Amino acid sequence: MKTALVCGAGGFIGGHLVKKLKREGFWVRGVDIKAHEFDPTAADEFLLLDLRQEADCREALTLNNGTFDEVYQLAADMGGMGFIHSAECDIMHNSALINIHMTHHASQLGVPRYFFSSSVCVYRDMQPGEPEMTEAEAVPANPDNEYGWEKLYAERMAQAYQRNRGMTVRIARFQNCYGPYGTWTGGREKAPAAICRKVAEAEDGGTIEVWGDGTAVRSYTYVNDMVDGIYRLMHSDLEGAVNIGCPQYVTVDELVETVAAVSGKTIHIKHIDGPVGVHSRNFSNERIYSTDWRAQYMLKDGIAETYSWIEEQVKQQQKVGV
Ligand code: NAD
Numbered sequence: 262m263k264t265a266l267v268c269g270a271g272g273f274i275g276g277h278l279v280k281k282l283k284r285e286g287f288w289v290r291g292v293d294i295k296a297h298e299f300d301p302t303a304a305d306e307f308l309l310l311d312l313r314q315e316a317d318c319r320e321a322l323t324l325n326n327g328t329f330d331e332v333y334q335l336a337a338d339m340g341g342m343g344f345i346h347s348a349e350c351d352i353m354h355n356s357a358l359i360n361i362h363m364t365h366h367a368s369q370l371g372v373p374r375y376f377f378s379s380s381v382c383v384y385r386d387m388q389p390g391e392p393e394m395t396e397a398e399a400v401p402a403n404p405d406n407e408y409g410w411e412k413l414y415a416e417r418m419a420q421a422y423q424r425n426r427g428m429t430v431r432i433a434r435f436q437n438c439y440g441p442y443g444t445w446t447g448g449r450e451k452a453p454a455a456i457c458r459k460v461a462e463a464e465d466g467g468t469i470e471v472w473g474d475g476t477a478v479r480s481y482t483y484v485n486d487m488v489d490g491i492y493r494l495m496h497s498d499l500e501g502a503v504n505i506g507c508p509q510y511v512t513v514d515e516l517v518e519t520v521a522a523v524s525g526k527t528i529h530i531k532h533i534d535g536p537v538g539v540h541s542r543n544f545s546n547e548r549i550y551s552t553d554w555r556a557q558y559m560l561k562d563g564i565a566e567t568y569s570w571i572e573e574q575v576k577q578q579q580k581v582g583v
Contacts, residue, residue, distance in 0.1 A: 262286065262287070262288050263286070263287050263288070263330045263331070264287060264288045264289075264290075264324060264329045264330050264331070265282045265287040265288070265289050265290075265329055265330065265331045265332070265333065266289075266290050266292065266321060266322065266324075266329045266331070266332045266333065267279050267282065267289060267290070267291050267292070267304065267333045267335065268292050268293070268312055268321065268332070268333065268334045268335055268336040268359075268363060269292075269293055269334070269335035269336035269337065269378075270289075270291025270292060270293050270297070270302060270304055270307065270335075271291070271293025271294070271295045271296055271297045271298075271302070271307075272293065272297070272335065272336070272339070273438070273440070273442060273443035273444060273484070274335055274378070274435075274438055274484060274487060274488065274491075275291070275293070275333070275335040275336070276297050276300050276302065276303075276442055277440070277442065277484045277485070277487075277488045278333060278335065278488045278491060278492075279291050279302060279303050279304045280303045280488075281488040281489070281491075281492055282333075282492075283303050283304075283305075285492065287331075288305050289303075289304045289305050289306075290304060290305065290306045290307070290308065290321070290324070290329070291304035291306070291307045291308070292307070292308045292309075292310050292312065292321045292336070293307075293309065293310075293336065294309065294310070294311050294312070294336075295309070296309070297442075298444075299442045299574075300442040308320070308321060312336050312358075312359040312362065312363060313355055313358040313359055313362070314362070315362045315366065318359075318362040318363050318366045319366050319370070321363075322363075322366055322367055322370050322372065323370065327371075328367075328370040328371055328372050329372060330373060330374065331372075331373075331374045331375075331376070331495060332363075332367050332372045332374070332375050332376065333376040333378075333491070333495070334359075334360070334363050334364075334367075334375065334376060334377050334378065335378045336359050336363075337352075337355075337356045337359065337378070338351050338352050338355040338356050339352075339356075339408075339449070340444070340448065340449030340450070340451070341449060341450050341451035341452060341454075341455065342451075342452070342472070342535075342536040342537065342538045343448060343449075343472075343535070343536055344448060344449045345382075345406050345407075345408045345536070345538075346406065346536040347536075349406075349407040352407055352408050352411055353407050353410075353411055356408075356411050356415070357411050357414065357415070360377070360411075360414075360415035360418060360419075361418065364377075364415070364418050364419050364422050365422070367422075367428065368422045368426040368427075368428040372428060373428075373429060374429045374431070374495065375419065375422075375428055375429065375430050375431070376430075376431045376432075376433070376491065376494075376495050377415060377416065377419045377430065377431070377432045377433075378433060378435060378491075379412040379413075379415065379416050379432055379433060379434045379435070379502060380408065380409065380412050380434055380435055381434050381435065381436050381437075381504065381506065381542060381544060382404055382405065382406060382408050382409035382412060383399045383402065383404050383409045383412050383413045383416070383434060383502075384398070384399055384404065384409075384539075384542070384544070385402070385403040385404065385405070385539075386403075386405050386539040386540055386541075387539060387540065387541045387542060387543055388540055388541055389476075389478050389540065389541040390541075390543075391541065391543055392543070393543050393544055393545040394543065394544050394545065395544075395545045395547075396434065396501060396502045396503065396504060396545070396548060399413070399434075399502070405538055405539045406538070412434075416432050416502055419432060420432070420501070423500070430500075431494050431495050431497070431499065431500075431503075432501065432502045432503065433490065433491055433494050433502075433503055433504075433505045433549075434502050434503065434504045434505065434544075435482070435487060435505055435506070436479075436480050436481070436482045436504070436505065436506030436507065436542070436544070437451060437452070437453070437479055437480065437481045437482065438451075438481075438482050438483075438484055438487045439451065439453035439454060439481050439482070439483065439484065439563060439564075439567055440483050440484030440485065440563060440566060440567050441484075441566060441567055441570035441571075442484075442570070443484070443567075445457065445458050445571045445574055446458055446574075446578075452479070452513065452516065453481055453516065453520075453564065453567060454567070454571060456469070456471070456516060456517055456520050457520055457564070457567055457568045457571040457572070458571055458574075458575060460517075460520045460521055460524050460526060460528055460568070461524065461568070461571055461572040461575040461576075462575055463526065463528060464526075465525075465526040465527055466526070466527050466529075467526070467528060467529070468528070468529040468530070468531050469517070469528055469529075469530060469531070470531050470532075470533045471513060471514070471517060471530050471531070471532055471533070472513075472532075472533060472534070472535025472536060472537055473513060473532060473534075473535060473537035474532050475512060475513045475514035475517070475530060475532055476512050476513070476514070476540075477512065477513050477537050477538065477539070477540055477541065478510050478511070478512055478540070478541040478542065478543070479510070479511065479512075479513065479516070479542055480506050480507050480508065480509055480510045480511070480542065480544075481507060481509075481511075481516070481560055481563070482505065482506050482507045482556060483507070483556070483557075483558035483562070483563030483566070483567075485557070485558065486507065486554075486556045486557055486558055487505060489554065489557075490505040490549055490552075490554045491505070493549070493552040493553070493554045494549060494552060494554075497551075497552045499548055499549075499551070499552070503548045503549050504544045504545060504546055504548065504549060505546070505549050505554070506544055506546055506556070507556035507558070507559070507560070508546060508556065509556075509559055509560055510542075510543065511560060513537075514530060516560070517530055519560050519561055519564050520564055520568060522561070523561065523564050523565050523568045524568060524572070
């Protein structure tokens with residue numbers, strides 16, 4: 262039986278990835294600094310470890326005096342735009358330490374295949390309508406935030422270990438990912454979850470606050486599609502960074518309209534000042550398409566799944582009066 266380690270398995274995408282690997286027949290160890298908040302882990306074994314610590318990385322990577330067939334590194338100090346703009350030091354310190362130690366010890370222990378989860382935050386700000394950007398166009402680099410700079414460093418580090426230490430590395434740059442069992446409140450939630458929560462809390466005919474003027478352009482990838490893309494990329498021969506994203510681009514206001522339509526409510530928008538991030542994003546998915554991957558969920562379908570889960574969380578929270 263093939264074995265896989267998922268770092269960040271207590272988190273949103275890592276939690277879904279564990280289930281995907283189980284469906285594919287792997288024996289899976291999950292590792293995280295915390296248990297999964299919403300979804301009991303499906304991993305065969307789950308270890309609570311702090312991957313900023315070298316000893317914890319080695320413990321995570323060691324299996325029966327050997328190591329894993331595949332390692333998926335998704336652990337990061339992570340959140341939506343509000344968090345990214347307020348926690349620059351935590352991101353630069355914590356995520357860099359995790360990646361420095363994980364990449365180094367995975368290579369030392371002879372991991373044959375190592376996956377790193379990067380982000381489209383490595384790209385510069387774009388204007389709506391700009392031609393699609395390819396992976397190679399991330400350099401010369403000018404990410405809009407420190408989170409993107411840390412990802413670029415970690416990408417380059419993983420590639421150096423591939424070139425010089427012989428570890429096969431696969432790197433995905435994720436577009437915004439959304440779906441059930443992700444952070445939906447508390448300050449680290451990303452836009453789709455935050456908007457689903459605000460709409461679920463609002464009355465029919467009510468108003469929700471949205472950061473910025475609502476014209477920023479984004480694409481959102483449903484989590485089932487994302488873990489399918491991760492799996493295909495890991496088993497492909499694609500070297501270097503690979504974008505994974507849904508090609509449907511919408512403005513933030515269109516995201517709100519989609520959530521409102523799914524909820525069946527009439528929702529008005531009040532634009533307020535807040536951290537928005539880049540104006541636009543438009544990326545080529547040609548490299549991941551070469552694995553036959555395609556996004557199966559358009560925004561309306563993915564939001565339908567996500568909204569009903571978040572609406573349920575909101576109801577439960579209201580019931581216990583939190
Ligand atoms: P998440 O916050 O839900 O998951 C990250 C997990 O890492 C968390 O469970 C957290 O507890 C864990 N972690 C943090 N510090 C740790 C430590 N010191 N030791 C062990 N575990 C630690 O985030 P996610 O959305 O599931 O993202 C997974 C990966 O994908 C991250 O690397 C993130 O940067 C990347 N990514 C996500 C998105 C997105 O839209 N969600 C987009 C681009 C890239």
